[in-house]
Amino acid sequence: MSQERWNAVDDFVTALVVDEDDALRAAVADSAQAGLPQIAVSPPQGKMLQLLARVHGARTILELGTLAAYSTIWLARALPPDGHLVTLELQPHFAQVARANIERAGLSALVEQRVGPASESLDALREEGAGPFDMVFIDADKARTPEYFTQALELTRPGALFVVDNVVRDGELANQRTDDPGVRGMRRLHKQLAGDERFSATTIQTVGVKGYDGFTLILRN
Numbered sequence: 001m002s003q004e005r006w007n008a009v010d011d012f013v014t015a016l017v018v019d020e021d022d023a024l025r026a027a028v029a030d031s032a033q034a035g036l037p038q039i040a041v042s043p044p045q046g047k048m049l050q051l052l053a054r055v056h057g058a059r060t061i062l063e064l065g066t067l068a069a070y071s072t073i074w075l076a077r078a079l080p081p082d083g084h085l086v087t088l089e090l091q092p093h094f095a096q097v098a099r100a101n102i103e104r105a106g107l108s109a110l111v112e113q114r115v116g117p118a119s120e121s122l123d124a125l126r127e128e129g130a131g132p133f134d135m136v137f138i139d140a141d142k143a144r145t146p147e148y149f150t151q152a153l154e155l156t157r158p159g160a161l162f163v164v165d166n167v168v169r170d171g172e173l174a175n176q177r178t179d180d181p182g183v184r185g186m187r188r189l190h191k192q193l194a195g196d197e198r199f200s201a202t203t204i205q206t207v208g209v210k211g212y213d214g215f216t217l218i219l220r221n
């Protein structure tokens with residue numbers, strides 16, 4: 001199987017069922033124009049996040065890693081009119097591009113952006129008594145994913161759904177000798193979840209325009 005074939009399938013799926021609209025396409029175009037890294041979720045993955053939020057009936061969503069708000073837009077569109085999404089981003093320039101993309105998508109009333117290190121934003125949210133969040137999407141600096149999961153957990157309700165991106169990393173997740181900090185973070189996450197009856201989790205491997213990677217889904221029991 002080749003990257004070319006994975007791309008062709010993603011293109012086919014995107015053209016027929018994903019419904020990526022002008023606001024989403026403009027978010028990608030403007031993010032490229034502004035020089036941001038092109039590492040957002042793919043269109044089928046964005047739609048998957050939106051479907052998960054809808055199936056889950058999420059009214060409040062916490063996102064770690066805004067980038068240009070591509071995934072933010074997919075997720076926020078799953079919310080009811082009185083829903084709320086808080087998205088955390090380290091880079092002020094990225095957050096600025098994201099703000100314009102959120103505004104163009106007509107989602108400013110639903111989305112709250114916080115700029116700074118996610119660990120500090122999560123502490124601040126806890127101190128403010130924010131939440132509880134129904135769904136959390138973790139997609140920031142990968143090495144710290146287990147710490148983010150622990151911090152975000154305190155902001156959720158029982159029954160909350162966590163989705164973690166970039167978990168499989170070309171299969172390196174299974175490499176116990178890896179020295180990649182991101183992969184080590186994802187291996188630590190799995191060890192953290194192992195045998196903990198508070199959670200029900202699985203990891204699904206994916207291929208597509210983003211290469212070979214995967215998502216972890218965690219339900220807080």
Ligand SMILES: C[S@@+](CC[C@H](N)C(=O)[O-])C[C@H]1O[C@@H](n2cnc3c(N)ncnc32)[C@H](O)[C@@H]1O
Pocket residue numbers: 039040041064065066067068069070071072088089090091094116117118119139140141
């Ligand atoms: C993979 S991108 C997010 C992509 C976005 N969720 C999407 O799919 O459209 C990861 C983002 O996390 C941000 N990030 C990295 N370290 C961070 C930190 N310590 N705190 C908050 N955000 C961070 C990066 O600047 C980057 O924008």
